[in-house]
Amino acid sequence: MTGINWQKIVTPILAIVIFLAIWEAWVWYKGWPTYVMAAPSDLWPAFWRFRWLFLENSWQTLWRTMVGLGLSVIVGTLLGMIMGLSRMMNDALYPLLVGFNAIPKATVVPIVALLFIGQHDFNTVLVAFMISFFPIAVSVAIGLSTLEPEYRDILRSLGASRFTIFWKIALPKTLPEFFGALKVAVTLAFIGTNLVEIVAPHGRGLGSLFDSGRIASNYPLMFAVLIALALLGIFLYYIVVILERIFAGWAERRPT
Amino acid sequence: MTDLIAIKGVTHAYQTDAGPLPVLDNLNLSVPEGRFCAVVGPSGCGKSTLTRLIAGLMFPDKGEVWLHGELVKSPRKTVGMAFQNPVLLEWRTILQNVILPLEIVAPSMPKAKKEARARELLSLVGLEGFEDKRPSELSGGMRQRASLCRSIVHKPDVLILDEPFGALDAFTREDLWQLMHQLRAEEPFTALLITHDLRESVYLADQVVVMSGRPGTTQYVLNIDLPSPRPIDMLYSAQSVEWLATLRKQIEVAQGRTPEKEAQA
Numbered sequence: 001m002t003g004i005n006w007q008k009i010v011t012p013i014l015a016i017v018i019f020l021a022i023w024e025a026w027v028w029y030k031g032w033p034t035y036v037m038a039a040p041s042d043l044w045p046a047f048w049r050f051r052w053l054f055l056e057n058s059w060q061t062l063w064r065t066m067v068g069l070g071l072s073v074i075v076g077t078l079l080g081m082i083m084g085l086s087r088m089m090n091d092a093l094y095p096l097l098v099g100f101n102a103i104p105k106a107t108v109v110p111i112v113a114l115l116f117i118g119q120h121d122f123n124t125v126l127v128a129f130m131i132s133f134f135p136i137a138v139s140v141a142i143g144l145s146t147l148e149p150e151y152r153d154i155l156r157s158l159g160a161s162r163f164t165i166f167w168k169i170a171l172p173k174t175l176p177e178f179f180g181a182l183k184v185a186v187t188l189a190f191i192g193t194n195l196v197e198i199v200a201p202h203g204r205g206l207g208s209l210f211d212s213g214r215i216a217s218n219y220p221l222m223f224a225v226l227i228a229l230a231l232l233g234i235f236l237y238y239i240v241v242i243l244e245r246i247f248a249g250w251a252e253r254r255p256t
Numbered sequence: 257m258t259d260l261i262a263i264k265g266v267t268h269a270y271q272t273d274a275g276p277l278p279v280l281d282n283l284n285l286s287v288p289e290g291r292f293c294a295v296v297g298p299s300g301c302g303k304s305t306l307t308r309l310i311a312g313l314m315f316p317d318k319g320e321v322w323l324h325g326e327l328v329k330s331p332r333k334t335v336g337m338a339f340q341n342p343v344l345l346e347w348r349t350i351l352q353n354v355i356l357p358l359e360i361v362a363p364s365m366p367k368a369k370k371e372a373r374a375r376e377l378l379s380l381v382g383l384e385g386f387e388d389k390r391p392s393e394l395s396g397g398m399r400q401r402a403s404l405c406r407s408i409v410h411k412p413d414v415l416i417l418d419e420p421f422g423a424l425d426a427f428t429r430e431d432l433w434q435l436m437h438q439l440r441a442e443e444p445f446t447a448l449l450i451t452h453d454l455r456e457s458v459y460l461a462d463q464v465v466v467m468s469g470r471p472g473t474t475q476y477v478l479n480i481d482l483p484s485p486r487p488i489d490m491l492y493s494a495q496s497v498e499w500l501a502t503l504r505k506q507i508e509v510a511q512g513r514t515p516e517k518e519a520q521a
Contacts, residue, residue, distance in 0.1 A: 148343065150339045150341055150343045151345075153311070153313055153337060154337055154343060154356070154406075155356075156313055157311040157312065157313060157332075157335050157416075158331065158333050158335070158357055158361055159331045159332065159333055160360045164360065168359070173345075250346050250347040251347075
């Protein structure tokens with residue numbers, strides 16, 4: 001626990017460097033032009049040339065994703081609570097949720113765009129939310145419904161209220177599952193935001209930058225956008241990891 | 257002496273898809289204040305149902321459960337429970353786990369006082385120095401010790417023990433048996449212990465109740481007239497061996513393997 005574990009930082013960076021090196025070598029070996037496949041060395045000039053656009057659009061993508069994700073957390077947790085605490089609601093809602101989740105969100109984007117025409121911010125946030133709340137709802141529901149009866153009995157036998165039992169036992173016990181789902185939801189929310197930016201373009205976000213790259217046949221730019229998206233995804237993912245350490249760090253087994 | 261736990265003609269059935277499943281049939285049981293009662297019987301004879309009835313977590317179809325001269329109609333703050341699974345809360349330290357019942361029963365008690373009480377118990381069971389550890393850092397026996405502390409931290413009248421030593425290795429189990437006697441001396445309580453271990457029942461209890469197979473009813477009561485605490489080698493006395501043999505035969509009857517007449521011969 002003392003000092004920084006360098007191995008933990010160096011190993012992933014090394015893995016990324018090796019990955020980029022293989023990519024570069026492969027493109028060079030095949031002699032591909034950039035319009036077939038850009039190499040990592042082609043990306044940096046694209047990044048630098050459009051750096052302000054990247055910053056601006058990353059922020060556009062990031063904030064809509066975070067708002068959508070925030071909605072997912074609130075609605076997903078509420079749905080999970082309803083399903084986890086009531087057998088009947090679980091039976092009623094499960095098929096609905098599974099069906100809803102099975103619909104490819106790319107088909108939902110045009111519908112949403114028509115429904116709320118011109119409401120670009122709202123549409124984007126809505127799709128990011130729709131694509132990402134399912135894992136949260138399911139994991140909270142499972143966490144609550146699989147609570148061993150003894151846990152409940154210890155407090156119930158003392159006359160504790162349902163709320164007290166929920167607050168002191170059920171909620172904290174569900175946190176590891178919740179964070180596991182949140183890690184999945186983070187990347188899903190990004191996909192949602194980008195779907196809207198590309199399928200129903202409104203000229204903002206990394207998706208629109210990708211589109212301009214496509215229209216201008218600037219292939220390095222398109223690849224650079226993909227890398228930027230990956231970086232944003234990693235960034236949000238690790239924010240969730242830090243939150244998990246703080247609120248559910250107890251669930252991590254330390255090697256003994 | 258008044259009976260602290262009195263179970264009068266309790267009959268109960270669970271509703272299942274295949275119709276009602278009777279688990280208890282006209283069960284009678286009484287435990288005087290300060291006594292230790294062990295309940296043994298074949299699997300599925302309704303022992304755990306009995307604990308839930310006494311704790312007020314459920315109510316019988318017929319018959320009455322009395323605690324301290326009051327009919328049990330809801331959970332009471334004066335009951336402590338410990339199970340085979342110690343069910344410690346992994347996100348709390350050992351100290352905070354032990355405090356948990358006080359947070360429910362005595363929310364206005366100052367935090368320092370709650371902690372002092374928990375520390376006192378933890379040192380009594382030999383967990384001094386482990387107060388700030390997480391449950392996952394403790395061995396099974398140590399967790400069960402912490403679980404016992406939690407079950408008595410609020411000074412309950414009735415301690416309900418549902419096979420708390422069942423999952424422990426033999427030596428740890430004997431350590432905890434001795435600890436139970438020690439706790440009884442320091443923190444008097446009336447206890448009802450559910451167990452499958454006849455030696456455990458003879459070593460710990462003042463009264464061993466054998467329940468019949470499902471639906472469970474009182475089949476046999478054995479009184480162990482020995483003071484507490486008891487040396488562990490009492491289990492090897494001629495008297496204990498005789499008690500164990502008697503109980504063993506009664507279990508066979510409860511399992512339906514030996515007719516009752518033969519057992520008494």
